[in-house]
Amino acid sequence: xxxxxxxxxxxxxxxxxxxxxxxxxxxxxxxxxxxxxxxxxxxxxxxxxxxxxxxxxxxxxxxxxxxxxxxxxxxxxxxxxxxxxxxxxxxxxxxxxxxxxxxxxxxxxxxxxxxxxxxxxxxxxxxxxxxxxxxxxxxxxxxxxxxxxxxxxxxxxxxxxxxxxxxxxxxxxxxxxxxxxxxxxxxxxxxxxxxxxxxxxxxxxxxxxxxxxxxxxxxxxxxxxxxxxxxxxxxxxxxxxxxxxxxxxxxxxxxxxxx
Ligand code: IPD
Ligand code: CA
Ligand code: CA
Numbered sequence: 001x002x003x004x005x006x007x008x009x010x011x012x013x014x015x016x017x018x019x020x021x022x023x024x025x026x027x028x029x030x031x032x033x034x035x036x037x038x039x040x041x042x043x044x045x046x047x048x049x050x051x052x053x054x055x056x057x058x059x060x061x062x063x064x065x066x067x068x069x070x071x072x073x074x075x076x077x078x079x080x081x082x083x084x085x086x087x088x089x090x091x092x093x094x095x096x097x098x099x100x101x102x103x104x105x106x107x108x109x110x111x112x113x114x115x116x117x118x119x120x121x122x123x124x125x126x127x128x129x130x131x132x133x134x135x136x137x138x139x140x141x142x143x144x145x146x147x148x149x150x151x152x153x154x155x156x157x158x159x160x161x162x163x164x165x166x167x168x169x170x171x172x173x174x175x176x177x178x179x180x181x182x183x184x185x186x187x188x189x190x191x192x193x194x195x196x197x198x199x200x201x202x203x204x205x206x207x208x209x210x211x212x213x214x215x216x217x218x219x220x221x222x223x224x225x226x227x228x229x230x231x232x233x234x235x236x237x238x239x240x241x242x243x244x245x246x247x248x249x250x251x252x253x254x255x256x257x258x259x
Contacts, residue, residue, distance in 0.1 A: 002129070003058075004110075007055060008112075009113055018046045019090070036158055039091065051081055052066060065208070067083065067207070078104045079104075080209050082209035083099060084098075085186060086184050086188070089185060098114050100209065101113045102215075110216075112217055114190070114213050121191070125213075125221075127220065131220035140199075140218070140223040146254075149178055149199035150199055151173060151200045165204075172257070186203060193242050194221035200251050202240060203239075206240055215242075222244075226242075227240070
């Protein structure tokens with residue numbers, strides 16, 4: 001394993017230990033509101049702290065871009081961290097959340113970890129080497145038709161400027177696909193495309209910390225991932241579409257009709 005990926009895995013496991021310890025006592029957690037339907041807890045912050053400490057112990061000169069504490073440092077290596085992706089699920093005891101850590105080198109994601117402590121699913125990827133689930137190589141599914149596809153998505157719930165377009169796409173997608181699911185943790189949704197549990201995924205308005213790690217999992221597993229114009233600028237817009245090569249194209253056609 002690449003030494004930087006090894007550090008990312010150690011950091012993700014330390015963050016997850018903080019989260020799982022707290023999951024036994026969720027009734028004592030007091031969520032704070034960052035915005036409409038957007039919550040943060042002391043668990044998100046403590047997990048993030050543990051992750052950053054682990055990374056900076058190994059690489060003190062690297063920069064950090066973390067969801068809760070923001071950016072620090074100046075380096076061509078930037079660690080992009082979502083300490084707890086799926087906070088709403090976590091707060092409800094709904095076991096679908098993860099730690100997501102990506103390393104960017106000169107603006108390109110080179111290492112990725114998405115760790116689901118509820119299932120002990122460790123998804124990792126190194127650029128040019130492939131994507132793995134618990135040390136087994138993973139590939140996107142072989143599904144070719146949208147009609148046979150299980151599609152993941154995320155509903156708009158904090159900002160609603162895209163709600164009409166989203167609803168139209170959702171309506172069309174539910175009629176054209178075999179099924180649509182909204183599990184509630186975008187980093188895991190992308191990991192699920194990478195390992196073939198989903199055949200495709202789309203969501204508006206995600207943040208770099210939600211998608212940086214998952215994007216490398218998808219592409220290293222042989223999937224395609226773009227914004228809704230079919231371009232690679234999804235980290236900027238946060239509008240994300242990905243899937244198996246064939247299903248991706250059919251999803252893009254559906255989405256384009258409503259934008
Ligand atoms: C959220 C989850 C959710 C997605 C939201 C994200 P958070 O992350 O990934 O699935 O729909 O857009 O913000 O806030 O739980 O880290
Ligand atoms: Ca997130
Ligand atoms: Ca988060």
